[in-house]
Amino acid sequence: MKRIAILGSTGSIGTQTLDVISHYPDLFAVEGLAGGYNLSLLAEQVNQFKPKKVSVATKSLADELKLMVPSSTRVYYGEEGLLEVAAGTDADYMVSALVGSQGLRPTLAAIEAGKDIGLANKETLVTAGHIVREQVKRRGVKLLPIDSEHSAIFQCLNGESMKNVHKITLTASGGSFRDRTREDLQHVTVEQALQHPNWSMGAKITIDSATMVNKGLEVIEAHWLFQLAYSQIEVLIHPESIIHSLVEFADNSIIAQLGNPDMRVPIQYALTYPERLKTPTASLNLAQIGKLHFREMDYERFPCLKMAFESGLAGGTATTVFNAANEAAVERFLKGEIKFLQIEDIISDALDKHVLVSNPDLEQIMEADAWARVAAKRIN
Numbered sequence: 001m002k003r004i005a006i007l008g009s010t011g012s013i014g015t016q017t018l019d020v021i022s023h024y025p026d027l028f029a030v031e032g033l034a035g036g037y038n039l040s041l042l043a044e045q046v047n048q049f050k051p052k053k054v055s056v057a058t059k060s061l062a063d064e065l066k067l068m069v070p071s072s073t074r075v076y077y078g079e080e081g082l083l084e085v086a087a088g089t090d091a092d093y094m095v096s097a098l099v100g101s102q103g104l105r106p107t108l109a110a111i112e113a114g115k116d117i118g119l120a121n122k123e124t125l126v127t128a129g130h131i132v133r134e135q136v137k138r139r140g141v142k143l144l145p146i147d148s149e150h151s152a153i154f155q156c157l158n159g160e161s162m163k164n165v166h167k168i169t170l171t172a173s174g175g176s177f178r179d180r181t182r183e184d185l186q187h188v189t190v191e192q193a194l195q196h197p198n199w200s201m202g203a204k205i206t207i208d209s210a211t212m213v214n215k216g217l218e219v220i221e222a223h224w225l226f227q228l229a230y231s232q233i234e235v236l237i238h239p240e241s242i243i244h245s246l247v248e249f250a251d252n253s254i255i256a257q258l259g260n261p262d263m264r265v266p267i268q269y270a271l272t273y274p275e276r277l278k279t280p281t282a283s284l285n286l287a288q289i290g291k292l293h294f295r296e297m298d299y300e301r302f303p304c305l306k307m308a309f310e311s312g313l314a315g316g317t318a319t320t321v322f323n324a325a326n327e328a329a330v331e332r333f334l335k336g337e338i339k340f341l342q343i344e345d346i347i348s349d350a351l352d353k354h355v356l357v358s359n360p361d362l363e364q365i366m367e368a369d370a371w372a373r374v375a376a377k378r379i380n
Helices: 012-022 039-049 059-066 078-087 101-112 123-139 148-156 203-211 213-226 264-272 303-314 318-334 342-353 362-378
Strands: 002-007 028-034 053-056 074-077 093-096 116-119 143-145 165-172 233-237 243-249 254-258
Touching (some): 002 012, 002 101, 012 039, 028 039, 028 078, 039 059, 053 078, 059 074, 074 078, 078 093, 101 116, 116 123, 123 213, 123 362, 143 148, 148 213, 148 243, 203 342, 213 303, 303 318, 318 362, 342 362
Parallel strands (some): 002 028, 002 093
Antiparallel strands (some): 165 243, 243 254
16 A cells, blocks of 8 residues: 655645545555645544644644644644655555645755655756756656656656657647737636636646746756656646657657646556556547647747746756746735736746755855746835
8 A cells, every 4th residue: 555645735736636545545555645725625634644743834734723623633834734744654655736836945855864755846857857857867767757747758758768759749738828919918807718618627737827837847847757858858738638748759750749638647557657557537539629730839929938948958046046936926916916028027037036046055045046936026
């Protein structure tokens, strides 16, 4: 039986991970759960899966949760709680499904504790990829991708030698505004931005999909996951989200991974690798779909993706600033403080003002992250 801890259990990936686990109660046991502010859902999860440890965002929520769950479940809160669930349980596998750079420290703690990682928190590798890779190698743990695109690449590479890889292509749906011009984007609303055409995701990731920041973060994550140069990573718009990504080899052969847009497939594969089990998802019917469409990426239309590549090539703290400035800008957009297109302006300004640290340690990364957030809140 595989023992699982989940960071971000009340979010989109977390709830779908628990759904996968619920179909195989003989194979999985939940040791720890960390939610945020959704107390009622977290209490339901605790009462169903009976983890030994659980964490919430604040002390007041923790006090309230203690009255809603069995006394055998220990309740924590804040960053200490995240670290406790990540590294302080008997879990041998930790699913990192937090949104944003808050996932970095607990993921590093889980790696240090010798736990295999199912990674859905792309910001962990974006902000500190060199540190994460070094710790994974030193501790000898597995780092398995959960994002559909990286899972697709991982599956396409099964049994292949990396020296034979020519390039990888990450597919992108194009997000909520893929068919709108930049002129059309001048006055779009938060509600419009949150209407993703294919996937059911949290608010922050849905906005990132519309700006193409999410794909930029995935590009940087792919660089670290598969140890590929940025010149070997491409992005292709694929509106249907049926081909999740593909690999081209030295002989020009291309292997792609296809499936309906349902995150439970890559989640389950990360949990059961190298085995494949039945899933509750629908089978893909290509005849019913009929046609698949593709468009070349327009980096003028989606400047955030261009900035992601540039940040990755710059290296060091540039990717940390790219991510942190975006998190702060998206938060401002969701609150109605700025317009949609100002998100990219804020990221660009923060990158321009940042003094790069080429080979940062964890403290320098956290300093760059904090600086970028302050800067992004001041930029109009």
